Amino acid sequence: THIHEGIEVVARDDSALLLFSGGETRRDAGPRSEAQSYWAVADSKGWFGKEESVKWRALTEEHARDSFENLLFSVCRFRELTGTYPQNITVVSYDFKENRFAHLHRSAISFPESRFFYAGTPATSNAKAAALKGEELVRTQFQVDPYGCRGSLYHKKLKRDPFHRSIPYPDGCPEIEGLFRYCGPTPYPGALPWAQ
Template structure:
């Protein structure tokens, strides 16, 4: 009997390990009890294909190169489409997460918008009714002009104070280079703050700004989008505060361009200063005629005016916050916007 334990060699000075299965690329034949070398897979087809490609490349190098490049591009397009699909799914997932968040003013239903007309530049809050405290264009340099700005601010606060479901937005961007990077909207909000919200303290918590508008149409359009960002819905009613001589422009031209129902639109106009009234009426007639030809302010003199009123090249975030009216932002034409809008009678609001 072998005196060495199972699994050891006959030489006690030489150890070896036991393996239940043979290592390497060999196969153990149970029937014959012998070890056979594994068969390598046949590569005849691959060799023939490679030879054929090599032969074709010698005969038609340009055509073969184009074919190979085209094949590579096709593969890349296919892979990129898969990646894009996965990326969009991830974005949609994140968007759904955001949509589930509570909007800060979801309980508000109506919009009160005060259109800005100037930037407050004084460091002294006690001179808000003085013309030198505001940056004024040449056509605005008249006695009593600053007081009209305060009148607009107060009217907006009063209107919001009478409606507990109203969001007050001061609208106007950084439109004056000489005034520095200060927006009209922030100027109006700061004045209201200094005035103690004219005794309507409860309005402060629902008074915010829209700081990108460069003209009156954008005052309205951008404020509606800003309302959507803050409430998650579009305004049921809109109240606009500006000069009385601009009522036709806002209440008819801009409202019609946006397709907003007349029955849900209200305009509150205050008079211009006495010395500026005549010039203001002439200027308004000219601007109104321009908007009649170009309702969306996207060509000609109205478009050039917008560019001039963006001295700091601010990136406009809209319509990211109001995707349902993306088409309205992109539309440019003399006819009314042909698409459907959230406030259409046939379209339910958000």
């Protein structure tokens, strides 16, 4: 699972933080963030034997409503927690989402490719065909709308906020406020702290 893989990745690097990302995106789940759910599962599983080394470095980002926000908001949350931006980023998600994260989302925030890593976990075989078809559509949408701020991606994002949560970002990462406000079809033209 993503949770187990994330714990394994962080356990191998004493300087890493594990950020579970995801907001309160589903009404039927109640006002509980995806991130808190992941943290609770990890805790209930005893951190897969890595509690002493990982639990205190596992934190949450509880506002993301889509995959782009999972990445961008986690970068901001890292800045809130540490006072600096990440040197490296490792995203853990399904293997079929690698292109979306490693190319589309990474490029949208201009994070250096040499410092961006992806750990993919396989989807269950009975769900994989539908997931691949859905992924192709979402990837095409993000190619046209890299920041998910217009059209169908924007409307989907609004639907994934049933409890009408306020987004606190970019308050904790003022250096990248322009990136949060940007809504263009091409990469953000401003300077970013990690793109030097």
